[in-house]
Amino acid sequence: MTIDCLVLGAGQEVGKSCVVVTINGKRIMFDCGMHMGYLDHRRYPDFSRISASRDYNTVLSCVIITHFHLDHIGALPYFTEVCGYNGPIYMTFPTMALAPLMLEDYRKVMVDRRGEAEQFSNDHIMECMKKVIPVDLKQTIQVDEDLQIRAYYAGHVLGAAMFYAKVGDAAMVYTGDYNMTPDRHLGAAQIDRMQLDLLITESTYATTIRDSKYGREREFLKAVHNCVASGGKVLIPTFALGRAQELCILLDDYWERMNLKIPIYFSAGLTVQANMYYKMLISWTSQKVKETYTTRNAFDFKNVQKFDRSMIDAPGPCVLFATPGMISGGFSLEVFKRWAPSKLNLITLPGYCVAGTIGHKLMSGKPTKIDLDKDTQIDVQCQIHQLAFSPHTDSKGIMDLVKFLSPKHVILVHGEKPKMVTLKERIHSELGIPCHDPANNETVSISSTLSIKAESSSTFIQSCSTPNFKFLKRNLNDKINSKELSSKEGGTSSMFTRRRSNPHVKHLNRNLDEKFDSSLSCGPELEVSDDRVNEGILVMEKGKKTKVVHQDELLLLLGEQEHEVRFANCSPIYFGSLDDTHVMDCISRKSLWLSQLSSKLSSELSDRNVQNFGEYLQVESFTLSICSKESCPYRTTNRIENESAAAFYCCSWLVTDEVLAWQIISILEKHDLSST
Amino acid sequence: MAERDSELVSAINELDDRSFLSLCFGPSVSIRIWLLKNAESFQIRPSLLLTVFLGFTKDPYPYVRKAALDGLAGLGITVVEDGSMIECCYFRAIELLNDVEDCVRSAAVRVVITWGLMLAAHSPERKQHFSDEIFANLCSMTRDMSMEVRSNAFVAIKRLEIVSEDLLLQSMSKRVLSIFKGKKSLVQCYTEQLEMLALDVAGAFVHGVEDEFHQVRKSACDALFNLIILSTKFSGEALSLLMDVLNDDSVSVRLQALETLHHMAISNCLQLQEAHMHMFLSALSDNNGHVRSALRKLLKLAKLPDLGTFQLSFNGLVESLESYPQDESDVLSVLFHMGQNHVNMVASIITDVFEQIDPASEGKLGFDSVKVMAYIVLAISAPVLDTHSLRIPPRIFSYAATLLGRISHALGDIMDQSTIFAYLLQNSKNTGLSDLGFNPEGVPCSLTPGSYVNDILAIASPKTPAMIHEKQHKDDDAIESIKTILSKVQDIWPLIQSGFLHEILRNLRVFKEALEVFTYQIDKYSGALAFTLQYLKIMKLVAKVWNLMSSKHSCRIGEWESLLGKLEKGLKGLRSRFIGFSKEEERHILELMLVTSALRLANGEICCHLTIMRKLSMIASNIEHLLKEECIEPSTFVCEVQRSLSKLGAITPKASCYSLDFRKLLKTFTLNHLEISKKLKHVKAELVIPDNDYEKPLYFVPGLPVGILCQIILHNVSSERKLWFRITMDNTTSQFIFLDFLPLGGGCDEVREFTYTVPFYRTPKASSFIARICIGLECWFESDEVNERRGGPKRDLAYICKEKEVYLSMIHNS
Incomplete structure (x- = not known):
């Protein structure tokens, strides 16, 4: 069975996230985003690739939306209302609450301001949202008989989630956007360790490693504090959701701690509604907010007041949050015009600004004049502080997550191609996990875990429920590599035990000692094992149900006698010319040779019991006899130079004594008995 | 599981090795878990226990694995000789990290x-x-x-x-350092191994201190505790x-960071x-007192690299002092x-700013500013160690x-104070105090406003050399000073009557400071010294009240x-906290009480004049009684009071006190x-709560009493006196607990030393709180009816x- 992963968007790019995954026959669409950079057909994913007949309802089991950003949800109304998808849509509660606001806001901008033909109407949005089924964190949803999904906390924005999906034994996780380090208002992504066939992860910062957030916070607080301490005004243009709350908590907390009395303002339109949502959705915020909210809701900012337009020119220091974030217009531009000319004041800029906005102009170089339009020119004297907060995880975080989950395959989406290639190489080389970075409209197929239903015998069940551990003492002189041991051990049972194949060899000395000190243990000398499951044997017969039986039952089942596998070898050995024994018959010559060998081996293997039974020698399970057959199937060479002075010896042994056997053979090979 | 069944428990206690094993190896998982969890309470051979624990780390049931691992971790204390066994446990645990x-x-x-x-x-x-590794x-x-795993990892x-x-x-x-890239010379490892290792380790502490959970951040800061000594880099x-962690939002994390810095x-x-x-100094303006105090503790030890940082630290301290005067x-x-x-650095700073702080050269800093005080303390600190003075x-x-x-x-x-004083005198000798009008040899002058400076020296300074010598001298000096001061207090009375409040207070302060010099040095007359200090305090209050009475506007009822x-x-304290009064002293105090x-x-209080009248007459009769014993004529004031009272007759609710002019009466009073x-x-009493601070609180269960262990030393408490503990919480509710010290022994009347566990009832449903505790002595002279508290002390x-x-903190289950 396979998992097919069709990337409709965000393949080797950022924008219009949309991945359609087929697991054991079930088809799920993860995210349904739009690309903000395009205005033509490329803005939406090419849905026709899912189904040529455009019968989405039958081919898709469900649609899952990870969070409310437009590049993850923007195409949803189009897909449901225009393309006609009617099946279930899953998203978290906060996403469901905030998505219509985002979509409507976007639609207005598109239609009202830019005068484009509308792709979907307000009614479409409302109709679309009616199909949404909200899910809570860690709540397992049975979409249909076979398909299970579960949401995990992802950080990033309010309500963002990673989704786990499982069909039969094949399981996968789609991360959406996530953040592995917490910020002041949202927690870090959190997920359980699971057996996964596939992990699809974002890779926005595939090669960046960010420094501690403390540094960023410190710089920000220092800049703001210095500014207000010298009587200046601070303008913080932000987007209404997310960064505004983050910075506001940071400042509010600092104000509280440092006993500062300088006012912090929120411009009216901004965040009143957003803060309300945050206050309601406390369980989706960071640990600190959750812990303290019984005494005080962190979003009831103590030092924050509403701003009135008349206060723009009021004297004295203050801090003001205003929309929009990139100073592209609106209130933040209005305030910027008044405050920019003073050297005392400070303007902070978000991490990213679209080209053409004032924010972008301020970021590039340090202009002293900015032309607003033909007639107006702003004199910029104020200080500028660039913020470096980002809600995406860095490459270390991606690696950490992949390492923690240790899936069998990784697919990277939502990133820039060259960086993704680097990350892909790292995942492959450092973690030993095959990794893919498909482009848009490409399909990646990977094999998935297949489950077989099998009956089991009562003896096996009984043996499974009883502990049965053993201690294995490993002889350090054995050259059996520990790797071989473990693979042997796991051979029969890989189907049943949930053995983790961890690519990191946790004990670093395993591989070292080969080269250096061989007396250093290769793993512990003593190992503990519990074979209760390993003792099971899978029996598949034609026309009968598959069955698992205990190993002791097998012979009974097959109606066979016990048999063992023996290894055999037949090599020549030289005994030197035996003049005085030349007359001896064949039989007595054999017994003489055997007794010679017997004494030889006894002296070499002082710790073993070498028995001579006349016909053959025995050491443990190893037996040796003189082979007088014309052609022996185990013979390694057929040529003997001197018939009277040499003979073939035939030996066989059980697998357990393999080392011993080869030791004896090498003794015999090395030693020319004729010399004694 | 079987804990409720006592029979079963006793049976389980007798479990021997064999039955323990057979139960463990039985098919029931819950029994297995229970046995592993409680294995230590049975008498099982440690070697067997080790084998069992180790074996069950392979169990398919996670809780069995966990119980087995917990058992192994617990066994760690017992010494295991077998190297291969140790190795086996260790490697098995490493496998289970996954x-x-x-x-x-x-x-x-x-x-x-x-x-x-x-x-x-x-x-x-x-x-x-x-x-x-x-x-x-x-x-x-x-x-x-998992938060627990992360936190545990740092603890480990x-x-x-x-x-x-x-x-x-x-x-x-977080980035892999270049030392790990492509370096092959390191003896122990291969390059790729080393890089792998580096990846595991990369940024562990950086992640730790920015963790979402304060528990993890705290233990990350704590984990650095021992490691920082290993390498300067x-x-x-x-x-x-x-x-950076000093900017954390959790107080406990900030404190832990400071703790680690302190260790550094x-x-x-x-x-x-x-x-x-x-960042460092911003913690000085932290809202939380503990954080500020921890940082100051650190500053006491810190070595500052240059003058710049020293100046910054100084400024930070002064700013902090300006906003938090309590520190x-x-x-x-x-x-x-x-x-x-x-x-x-001190020398160079002081040389720079001396102009500014010197009032003689009219520096721009006011002499009373916080900053000047800070400079002065800084300046006097330096020569204590060497001769840079x-x-x-x-x-x-x-x-x-x-x-x-x-x-x-x-x-x-x-x-102590006298050492400081001697030290200051010593170092100021070069200029001579005469610069400021100090006159070391000066004769005590008559007390006029403005001459107080001479007086303090008259009392204290000629004796300074003597202080360093013999104790006998000190004691004599002390009692001499006390007598001098008490005679001067009498001289204050005219000032009180004429309303020179400012002068009076200044004089009293000077007296007090002069006496405080002796606080640490004498023990023979410590009673007399304590009495005099208390007496001065009372005179201060009398002066203030008198002033208020004679002032024109009488609107300040609250203050009054x-x-x-x-x-x-x-x-009341003066009368009850000293024993061995002479009759004269007792009369003096009673007279003051009468006043x-x-x-x-005099202020015309109506609400409880009856009680006060009764009290007045009681005190008056007390005095009369004393006078009769001594055969001394009463003072004018007492005579007047007695006359007025007899004129009034029996004190009944109907009798009006308005007929008496108390103001006029008071004018007849003179201080003897x-x-x-x-x-x-x-x-x-000396009360010490051992081993308790904000980091080591006492634990309690809400609603149940908690015992507070106190170390107590009682001085001069005779066996018939009654002592009470008062425990207050939130300044609102008080609990009184009787301290029955007689059965505890611990010495004679003069000094008793013992420990006592005070029960604190009615613990609140709070995660933590501070209770204030002190010891009170029941006054012997108050009549029984004055106070009636249920179960509490009968008298004041x-x-x-x-x-x-x-410091108390609610007990948590974990």
């Missing part, structure tokens, strides 16, 4: 550190190697998704004793990291740089220590003498009320000279020790 279940991983972390350390101890020649494994667990890291510097440095950087990195300072590896100072004594103490640690202008030491009270309060932990309350309480009652009535007897003994209490704070 377990699917959180709880198993968390338990495995504990086993890895416990058995890893054992393994390292077992093979000393490979200790470094094993420590590095354990460190790497634990670091990789700090990126686990703290226990490591040695780790290679390279790995330590790597744990401070590493401690530098750790310092920058911890500086003690271990001499705290190397502050100018870049750190903004004054501690801040001054820090300045003193800082000065001692950086003598040269030449660079500090001696005049500053003279200035410091004027701040003696505040300075000695701040430096109480280093030296509070002053009178204090006065009454003070007199107080009269003062109350008080001849103090040398035999006075001070009733006092005079408190005989300082109120102590007890």
